[in-house]
Amino acid sequence: MRMGLLALAALCIAVTPAAAQAPAQKPEAPVEKWTGKTVLFIGAHADDDALSHGTLAMLQAHGNQVYILTLTTGNVGTQDPRLSRLQLAEIRRQEELAALKDLGINAEHYINLGYDDGMLEFEDRKAVVENLVYWIRKLRPDVLFAWDPGKVYQRWHKADHRAAAYLAADAARAAMWRLLFEGQISQQGLKEFTIPEYMFYNDYDFQDENLWVDIGAFVDQRVNAGSHYISQFGPGWKNYNPNPGEEEMKAMKALVRESIRTRDGKPVEGFRYYCGLPDAIGK
Numbered sequence: 001m002r003m004g005l006l007a008l009a010a011l012c013i014a015v016t017p018a019a020a021q022a023p024a025q026k027p028e029a030p031v032e033k034w035t036g037k038t039v040l041f042i043g044a045h046a047d048d049d050a051l052s053h054g055t056l057a058m059l060q061a062h063g064n065q066v067y068i069l070t071l072t073t074g075n076v077g078t079q080d081p082r083l084s085r086l087q088l089a090e091i092r093r094q095e096e097l098a099a100l101k102d103l104g105i106n107a108e109h110y111i112n113l114g115y116d117d118g119m120l121e122f123e124d125r126k127a128v129v130e131n132l133v134y135w136i137r138k139l140r141p142d143v144l145f146a147w148d149p150g151k152v153y154q155r156w157h158k159a160d161h162r163a164a165a166y167l168a169a170d171a172a173r174a175a176m177w178r179l180l181f182e183g184q185i186s187q188q189g190l191k192e193f194t195i196p197e198y199m200f201y202n203d204y205d206f207q208d209e210n211l212w213v214d215i216g217a218f219v220d221q222r223v224n225a226g227s228h229y230i231s232q233f234g235p236g237w238k239n240y241n242p243n244p245g246e247e248e249m250k251a252m253k254a255l256v257r258e259s260i261r262t263r264d265g266k267p268v269e270g271f272r273y274y275c276g277l278p279d280a281i282g283k
């Protein structure tokens with residue numbers, strides 16, 4: 001059933017802008033107080049969630065159910081000539097599971113759709129959207145985290161991130177329509193579903209952000225989790241070492257710590273919060 005506007009309005013508040021622009025929104029309760037919600041994070045690669053690790057650790061600690069869905073296996077992004085696609089996919093999976101463990105997120109809450117790294121925008125879009133719609137209808141998230149497809153203008157992201165931003169938004173929209181992918185409803189026991197709230201993340205050009213989560217109490221968890229991506233950044237990108245020494249791990253942790261943004265002196269993660277029907281995600 002299509003969620004009514006009144007039901008959505010109870011979840012967020014419109015903030016009147018100073019200039020003539022669409023009203024910004026903020027959640028009725030601050031993210032720091034959220035509890036009992038189902039949260040679905042959609043990313044292209046194992047480590048896309050690293051930008052939001054403090055927030056995800058907080059949500060998990062506060063009694064929310066956090067699921068991480070990664071579209072690709074991450075089987076391409078290395079400069080180490082010794083690694084095969086198969087090896088890299090397995091390394092990326094283990095790194096992601098180790099990171100999620102540090103965030104308190106169970107391995108059963110990690111979903112990988114198995115697409116090839118770097119080629120997401122050349123996949124059959126209908127099949128990928130159908131796959132995502134399946135998980136949205138199955139998990140019925142209260143909140144979707146996704147790459148920000150942009151608000152006023154189309155945002156340019158590097159390849160897979162660009163595809164993931166649009167695929168997640170398209171899937172959020174398709175999931176609410178009973179007659180789209182109706183086999184999931186008539187044959188697989190699922191029901192159409194409208195996601196009410198969104199937290200869009202981004203890795204550069206933060207001008208659309210309207211919500212900053214104070215991750216002060218979760219910085220160490222973010223640092224520990226991020227330090228597991230040894231094949232993705234740091235020296236392991238060019239020369240992968242499955243058993244890094246103490247010094248290497250210290251350097252990895254320092255890199256993650258340096259990547260944390262601050263606002264008014266506090267460590268934060270920033271998002272574009274949106275609440276409403278998926279048709280207006282970009283408005």
Ligand SMILES: [Zn+2]
Nearest residue numbers: 044045048161
């Ligand atoms: Zn990525």
